[in-house]
Amino acid sequence: MAEIILREAVSRGLREALDEDERVFIIGEDIGAFKGAYAVTSGFLDDYGPERIIDSPISESAIVGAAIGAALGGLRPIVEIMTINFMLLAMDQVVNHAAKLRYMSNGQMKVPLVIRTVTGGGGQLGATHSQSLEVWFATVPGLKVIAPSDPYDALGLLRTAIADDDPVIFAEHALLYRARSEVPDERYTIPLGQAKVKREGTDVTLVAYSRMVHVALEAAAILAERGMDAEVVDLRTLRPLDTDTVAQSARKTGRAVVVEEFWRTGGMGAEVASAIQEKAFDYLDGPVGRVGGVEVPAPYNGTLEAAALPTAGRVVETVENLYGI
């Protein structure tokens, strides 16, 4: 067992797949000679060669289209899209082809495709490079969407994603590549659709995923100082969504606040809050709260950007306002 950072965890998972399965290859922009925009595939080109580490042209639609074709043909492609914002250029390939082919062929075809991409804001990259669009993909039946918050989950979930016969979107938060956690040396996997209780508590449930898990944990620490014991639930996968674990926690605490980086309107928080009131209504001691990104295109200015993103302070304030504590 060693403590590693998230970049290393993803890198390890990819190497394992390349080592174990001849059919696995990686395609994406600047992943080979440049070693990856976020340095995840550093050294891959030397170790696996240009046939399996393919530097693609800057055309997301072509990258995903080629990968879908390869997947249909029996390979197990892993795509890297430099940021989730560029996924919009591949939207038709992802939503209308990758997600649909198995259904529309009555299971005769399958698309074992993993699309790794970088999500989230907070890096002062401006309005077009700071979005959390994994939420959009999480609305599409036929896709699976993963958004891990630490290296342990990232590796365990990446293994499952690569082994999965359906297309999976694997969203890595740009600010989490240096996040650390203990990762066992021996092989383990984490099933999709299982949320995880990151911190146990009795007074309020904070639901989050990806970087917001860390914000929720920070809020929990502040609440603890004020005598309130918060439980933090990490969704880990957005589709399939584990509403049972969330509802179970809400039934225990009687209070819940959902935190997400995406804009509040139509965000995962709406889906989670709805599930909580459906499954835990008689246990709730107040409304289900939501903290989301402020509804503006992400500001470039650092102060403004920070103000547009959920913070521990906002989470604490929401808890206090909703429950009068």
Added chain:
Amino acid sequence: MATQLNMPQMGYDMEEGTVIRWLAEEGAEVALGDAIAEIETDKAVVEFESTTAGVLRQILVPEGATVPVGQAIAVVGGADEDLSSADSPSEDTAEPAADMEMEEPPAEDPAGERDTETQEEEKEPAMISDQLRASPVARRLAEEQGIDLALIRGTGPGGRITRDDVLSFVPEPEEEPVEEPAVEMEDETAEEPAAEVVEEPVEEPVAEVVEEPVEEPAAEPEEEISEVPTAKVVEETAEVPASEIVEEPVEEPTAEPEEEPVEEPVAEIVEDPATEAEEETFEEPVAEPEVEEDAGEMEPLTRMRQQIARVTVRSKQEIPHYYVSAEIDMTEAMSLRKQINKSLGGEGVRVTVNDLVIKACVGALALHPKFNASFSDDGVQMNPDVNIGIAIAQAEGLIVPAIMDCGDKGLREIAAASKDLIERATNGTLSSQEYTGGTFSISNMGMFDIASFTAIILPPQSAMLAVGSVAERAVARDGRIEIANMMNATLSADHRVSDGAEGARLILEIKRRLENPLSLVV
């Protein structure tokens, strides 16, 4: 399908009306357009016509009751129809039939019973929801433990009974249940209208003091607080991230920059203070006249006084008035008028100075139609007809009914129409169209010894002419002093519609016509 007939809006700014008399009884057959009631507005008594044919199934408002515009006053439907689904033809009323604003009919009124019943029914569920403001878990726990939620004092936001409130509740059998604020409010609501019972208009003028519905703008919700804080000056970070190819920022992801919590626009619905304030103001005079020795007597506002206050304040607030004055030599006009009236002899019509002014204005407006128009945010609405409003001072207050369609009328017709209008204003038989249809108005103080004054424009019109008395004055003409019959006129105009130079041209055109009075008869 039964149709609900609502209190009609019969004039600009009309917010409520009084049913003076029902002209049809419940059960009577009514045809489309049949007059079924007499309704008194601020200024007139008007017949209310049925907008549908059928049987007058229900009279919802007793005679003498004042109700807001848009409130149902009767139901017309099939003879045996189930009325539960009565259809309201116009539900877009300003005041959604709020109980508070409905004057209760006098207790002895037979129709009063039904109204009270309706209110009882509506009251019931509200009371339940207020009493039981409790979180779902609190409800469940209370039920499981057999605790009456009404006995628990809620400590959560908005007085919500929380789980802890139930768990920490210790029953105190001897004590009376704590007063529920919710119940108190309910009582007030029930009593409020009764305190403002409007008596028959025939009686004491004091009885006319009526609570006015709150003006619309006051009801506007508070502005939302922007979630984005104002920008502060920030030190530049040394590294400027390259566009797409970026190493992630050096800082640890968990190291969240310190920042102030951003304000959540959650609990911002603020009670409108206007409601309460207004209620108090109007309750006072009814209660007792002798408040303090030094304070003079408070004269209650009559309906008309309130209406005039509303319209003039709105005009002065919304319309940027500008004024242009001219001295008009009426010498020739006066002698022409004398000739005309002599020639009309015993025909019962006499041309007044005001009729001459009207005729001059009609002609001038044809050349300057901007002054016969209404401003709106979408544009200036040019009125196809010229309806000249005449300010008439009555004992109760000022009214400005209009002579309709002056564009084609000759001087004699105008004189006749003007006389008729003033007569009908006196006996209260003006139509609502005459009350509200004016497109340009004239206020004439010629009967007083008034040199000049300025008028407040009557919205939605865009101009008004204030005319002083005709009097002999010394005027300088071609280096000599002459005596002439002079009259001052001042135009008030809406600067959103026209500019001063245009106003000057209009008033000079009026002056030209009055100084060359043959143009008024040709």
